[in-house]
Amino acid sequence: MDEFSRLSLHVPEPAVRPGDQPDFSNVKIPKAGSVPxxxxxxxxxxIRDLAYSIIRVLNREGEAVGPWAGLLSDEELLTGLRHMMLxxxxxxxxxxxxxxxxxxxxxxxxxxxxxxxxxxxxxRKGDMNFPTYRxxxxxxxxxxxxxxxxxxxxxxxLDPCHGxxxxxxxxxxxxxxxxISGNLATQYVQAxxxxxxxxxxxxxxxxxxxxxxxxxxxxxxxxxxxxxSTYKAPVILNIxxxxxxxxTFQGIARGGSGTFAARGLGFxxxxxxxxxxxxxxxxxxxxxxxxxxxxxxxxxxxxxxTYRVGAHSTSDDPSAYRPKTExxxxxxxxxxxxxxKHLILRGAWSDERHAQAEAEIxxxxxxxxxxxxxxxTLHAGGRPSVRDIxxxxxxxxxxxxxxxxxxxxx
Amino acid sequence: MARMTMIxxxxxxxxxxMGRDEDVVVFGEDVxxxxxxxxxxxxxxxxxxxxxxxxxxxxxxxxxxxxIGMAAYGLKPCVEIQFADYMYPAxxxxxxxxxRIRYRSNGDFTCPIVVRMPTGGGIFGGQTHSQSPEALxxxxxxxxxxxxxxxxxxxxxxxxxxxxxDPVMFLEPKRLYNGPFDGHHxxxxxxxxxxxLGDVPEGHYSIPIGKAEIRRKGSTVTxxxxxxxxxxxxxxxxxxxxxxxxxxxxSLLPLDLExxxxxxxxxxxxxxxxxxxxxxxxxxxxxALVQEHCFYHLEAPVVRVTGWDTPYPHAQEWDYFPxxxxxxxxxxxxxxx
Numbered sequence: 018m019d020e021f022s023r024l025s026l027h028v029p030e031p032a033v034r035p036g037d038q039p040d041f042s043n044v045k046i047p048k049a050g051s052v053p054x055x056x057x058x059x060x061x062x063x064i065r066d067l068a069y070s071i072i073r074v075l076n077r078e079g080e081a082v083g084p085w086a087g088l089l090s091d092e093e094l095l096t097g098l099r100h101m102m103l104x105x106x107x108x109x110x111x112x113x114x115x116x117x118x119x120x121x122x123x124x125x126x127x128x129x130x131x132x133x134x135x136x137x138x139x140x141r142k143g144d145m146n147f148p149t150y151r152x153x154x155x156x157x158x159x160x161x162x163x164x165x166x167x168x169x170x171x172x173x174x175l176d177p178c179h180g181x182x183x184x185x186x187x188x189x190x191x192x193x194x195x196x197i198s199g200n201l202a203t204q205y206v207q208a209x210x211x212x213x214x215x216x217x218x219x220x221x222x223x224x225x226x227x228x229x230x231x232x233x234x235x236x237x238x239x240x241x242x243x244x245x246s247t248y249k250a251p252v253i254l255n256i257x258x259x260x261x262x263x264x265t266f267q268g269i270a271r272g273g274s275g276t277f278a279a280r281g282l283g284f285x286x287x288x289x290x291x292x293x294x295x296x297x298x299x300x301x302x303x304x305x306x307x308x309x310x311x312x313x314x315x316x317x318x319x320x321x322x323t324y325r326v327g328a329h330s331t332s333d334d335p336s337a338y339r340p341k342t343e344x345x346x347x348x349x350x351x352x353x354x355x356x357x358k359h360l361i362l363r364g365a366w367s368d369e370r371h372a373q374a375e376a377e378i379x380x381x382x383x384x385x386x387x388x389x390x391x392x393x394t395l396h397a398g399g400r401p402s403v404r405d406i407x408x409x410x411x412x413x414x415x416x417x418x419x420x421x422x423x424x425x426x427x
Numbered sequence: 428m429a430r431m432t433m434i435x436x437x438x439x440x441x442x443x444x445m446g447r448d449e450d451v452v453v454f455g456e457d458v459x460x461x462x463x464x465x466x467x468x469x470x471x472x473x474x475x476x477x478x479x480x481x482x483x484x485x486x487x488x489x490x491x492x493x494x495i496g497m498a499a500y501g502l503k504p505c506v507e508i509q510f511a512d513y514m515y516p517a518x519x520x521x522x523x524x525x526x527r528i529r530y531r532s533n534g535d536f537t538c539p540i541v542v543r544m545p546t547g548g549g550i551f552g553g554q555t556h557s558q559s560p561e562a563l564x565x566x567x568x569x570x571x572x573x574x575x576x577x578x579x580x581x582x583x584x585x586x587x588x589x590x591x592x593d594p595v596m597f598l599e600p601k602r603l604y605n606g607p608f609d610g611h612h613x614x615x616x617x618x619x620x621x622x623x624l625g626d627v628p629e630g631h632y633s634i635p636i637g638k639a640e641i642r643r644k645g646s647t648v649t650x651x652x653x654x655x656x657x658x659x660x661x662x663x664x665x666x667x668x669x670x671x672x673x674x675x676x677x678s679l680l681p682l683d684l685e686x687x688x689x690x691x692x693x694x695x696x697x698x699x700x701x702x703x704x705x706x707x708x709x710x711x712x713x714x715a716l717v718q719e720h721c722f723y724h725l726e727a728p729v730v731r732v733t734g735w736d737t738p739y740p741h742a743q744e745w746d747y748f749p750x751x752x753x754x755x756x757x758x759x760x761x762x763x764x
Contacts (some may be wrong), residue, residue: 093680147496179533188532195499196532200523206489207524210496210504210677216501217452217478224496236516247484410568412537412592415637415681418568 031266035336044322046348049292050077050083054301057309060285068278068288071322075298079358083303091365097138098356098366099105100158101130102374106382107153107163108327111170114386115184115331119394120170124150128326128344131352132257132295134158136225139303140193143222147195147208150185151257154228159192163382167389171330174399175392179404196413199276202228202235205254209244212252212310223310225253230261233277234270242318246284249315253306254286256318257293259325264338281318293323296356315354322349403427430620431627433604436578437467437543440585441505443631444534445475447745448503451589453480455543464509465545465604484539491517493541495525504540505589511546511598512558518609525594526569541588546574547655547702548734548748549602549612553741559654559703559734564596565680565712571595571636572680576603576657577624580677583634591636600654610750611623611660639683641690645672648696648761649685650711653679656700656749663754668730669762671698687713688720696761700754705733727764730757 032040055064074086079320081087089097108125115123126133133154148157156166168175169270170184178188188196195211197348208226215222228238230362233256245252271277281288287309291302296395299321306317324347328335340415360366393399408423414422431439445451453468462469471480483490487508494504505564508514514521521542528538548557564572571593575581581599588595602608605614607624619625642657647669650660653676664671672690676683691697697717699710710731717729732749740747 052461177533177535179531182531186531188535190535196528196536198524198527198531200519203492203520203524205497206492207496210493211500212496214452214495214497214500214502217497234746237488237492237519238482240486240492243484243486244493246487343660380624409534411571412529416684417681 028270030341031268033340033343035134035338035340037340039340039343041346041348044223044348047071047073049073050086052083052085054305057312058314059287061282061285064287065282068282068290069275071290071292072298072302073292073295074294074301075355075359079355079362081297081359085298088301088304089297090136091360091363093138094296094356094360095365097134098360099374099378100134100154101296101353101356102155102378103382104130104134104154105163106378107157110382110386111167112320114170118396119390120184121395122171122331123170124185124330125327126151126153128347128351129257129259129293130154131299131324131356132293132323135296135299136255136303139300139307140223140225140319145193145194145195145222145224146179146227147204147211147224148197149201149204149229150197150199153185153187155185155194156189156192161189161192161194163385164389167386169394171389171394172401173389173393174401176401176414179405179409180401201232204239206241206244207238209241209250209252209255212250213244213248216248216251216313222308223251223253225255227255227257229262230256230258230260231265231270233280238300242281242284242286245316246286249313251310251313251317253303253310254281254316254318254382256320258320259323259324261325261329261339263329263333276320278318278320279364286318288314288318288320290320290322292349293321294352294355296352297359300377324349325421352371428503428626429629430625431578431582432619432625433578433581433599434465434467436582436627436636437585437599438469438471438628439629440582441471442467442474444505444586444589445471445479447631450502451505452497453501453505453507454483456485460461463507465601467543468507471729487517488520489512491520491525494605495520495528495538498538498540498711499528499536503589506540508542508544510556511560512555513543514544514560516612519760520562521564521570521594522567526567529593536594538594539592541585541597543584543597543599545601546598547600547602548744549608549655550737550739551744552664554556555740557739559701561598561679562707562709565709569594570680571676571678572598573636574598574600574654575677576600576654576675577607577622578619578627579624580634580640582627583632584636584677585632586631587636590633595636598654603658607658610659610748611662612745634677637678637681637683638664639677639686640675641672641686642675643671643673645670645694647671647688647694648695648698648758649674649687650698650700650701650758651676652709653677654702656702659749659751660700660754662751663758666751667755667758669758671758681736684716684720687717691717692724695724697725697729698732698757698761700732700749702734702749704736705731706736708733727761730761732757
């Protein structure tokens with residue numbers, strides 16, 4: 018007999034499937050406040066543990082504890098709560114608008130609001146994000162006009178993208194928000210390039226790349242880490258681990274490595290894992306990474322541990338691939354409720370004020386929607402011109418596109 | 428005026444551009460300290476410093492991806508892909524990102540990058556150092572595609588490419604780097620120093636993108652070529668004694684259709700030549716355009732001379748490469764039809 022038996026292929030499976038009891042026993046959650054806060058010029062090798070732990074500030078009782086706490090005032094936290102509530106209300110209205118046929122497609126942030134809303138507040142004006150489609154909080158928290166977001170979603174006559182791009186693929190250079198591609202991972206290495214350019218020009222601005230757990234499997238993720246590491250680019254490389262890539266659980270992309278953050282260690286990039294549903298923790302870690310970048314110490318990799326409560330997009334039904342009650346079992350809770358609880362504990366907020374704010378915010382979103390809809394929705398009212406198909410492919414329209422535009426009757 | 432090889436002309440274009448505009452940066456595999464495997468960037472790092480000309484990791488998607496990010500910042504990156512055959516890992520970044528950033532953002536962001544790459548065969552480079560992938564770029568709306576055939580054009584067009592507000596693919600026929608190779612591999616190549624198009628101004632000048640050049644005036648048949656095939660076609664015309672008009676496209680996208688139509692309308696016959704494979708090659712587009720615009724002037728079917736529809740072989744290079752004998756036969760075929 019040969020000492021080796023026949024080979025077999027390992028295909029990872031999530032712990033549970035539809036019909037099973039949700040089980041997050043594999044998500045090891047350390048106590049809030051228990052993870053140390055190193056100096057920003059720490060050697061990456063000295064903080065390897067941070068790639069396997071979870072930095073948390075808010076504890077179960079709603080208190081802000083430990084070395085990452087204490088950075089934000091009542092007023093800043095109330096602003097953060099308002100941003101998350103705005104994003105949630107915006108999502109609810111746009112999801113409904115999609116179901117009403119006012120747009121073809123929508124992607125919501127439910128459960129992940131803290132990640133982009135808190136991160137934006139750790140950056141400065143002039144810094145540049147290279148976002149995916151689930152970071153609209155970067156715009157909301159920078160006071161980008163909500164009506165313009167809706168105009169883009171409705172592809173109406175005021176759509177900043179002139180009807181050329183899928184809904185939610187916003188762009189705003191002014192607000193540090195690079196045009197969303199819709200492809201996965203491609204923008205991650207572009208963020209590194211932007212940061213390299215800033216360093217080449219001896220500027221003070223920094224960049225942030227965004228990627229999901231699933232698309233870390235793309236080769237662009239690898240090349241991003243190589244370039245960021247080699248040139249010590251002033252970039253924050255964010256991984257939003259929301260557990261699901263459409264229907265594929267995060268184990269398919271993660272493979273045998275302990276965490277996504279740990280992927281940074283082989284590149285000598287400091288890698289931190291943070292509670293993505295904890296506004297205070299996200300802000301604190303983002304600010305730490307931004308400080309590192311601004312001090313020319315190079316890139317930081319951050320994994321946000323969170324949960325995609327909603328569907329991937331309006332085109333899939335999560336109950337077909339995961340237990341219906343899974344989101345309720347998610348052990349890191351809801352980012353809005355956690356911050357609300359903390360603010361009440363601080364004496365800066367109350368249930369009554371929260372309910373009142375919810376109503377006011379919904380009214381604000383509905384007013385914005387009315388205004389946007391007065392300029393048209395996908396199939397009704399004002400729409401971009403057919404000429405817009407042909408414009409803007411190049412700075413100057415070449416003769417062959419001009420001929421085609423004329424052929425189309427424009 | 429100086430006498431320059433195509434390598435020196437390309438280098439001079441980058442040198443002049445970097446000297447005039449501090450936002451021009453050059454990087455790629457081996458391009459920094461060493462100056463590139465074909466030496467096109469030799470001396471640029473020493474002259475402009477290593478943050479403006481530097482070595483990149485072996486990651487074409489990373490090179491183009493970071494260049495796109497730099498362009499979004501406001502720089503004008505001119506990057507080198509060591510061989511056109513290595514560009515495939517960057518194809519996603521080129522087609523879905525670089526080519527569409529202006530369009531999808533309605534001009535909020537733009538992508539003024541140049542991607543240089545040595546292209547074509549004739550150096551016994553086998554399958555992975557001989558390809559001509561231009562049609563993979565001309566099929567992508569939002570890119571511009573240039574293939575120069577001589578040092579003078581290479582410099583003027585590369586300067587235009589670097590100054591262009593949109594992404595430009597700059598394919599340098601590597602067999603032309605040192606002289607106007609006409610396909611006669613059995614003979615020594617004439618150096619550019621003995622060719623009038625090796626006369627290159629040392630300073631700044633530019634050649635507009637999208638304008639072809641007639642290399643030989645003729646009356647009986649039009650040859651449409653670019654890159655190395657311009658010189659092969661000129662040799663074939665010389666050897667057959669057919670009074671052909673030879674058009675050097677220089678820019679494939681945008682294309683100078685006017686020059687093509689004027690010539691074919693006059694001659695009534697047309698031969699299209701390229702090194703790349705036949706099926707779905709750029710020649711197919713050229714033939715379709717000639718048919719659409721010159722049908723009632725044509726005296727004969729349009730003939731294509733191209734590489735065979737096989738991978739580029741190694742030992743059989745000269746049976747694969749469309750040399751002057753094959754182009755000559757095509758000219759005769761077009762004349763006798």
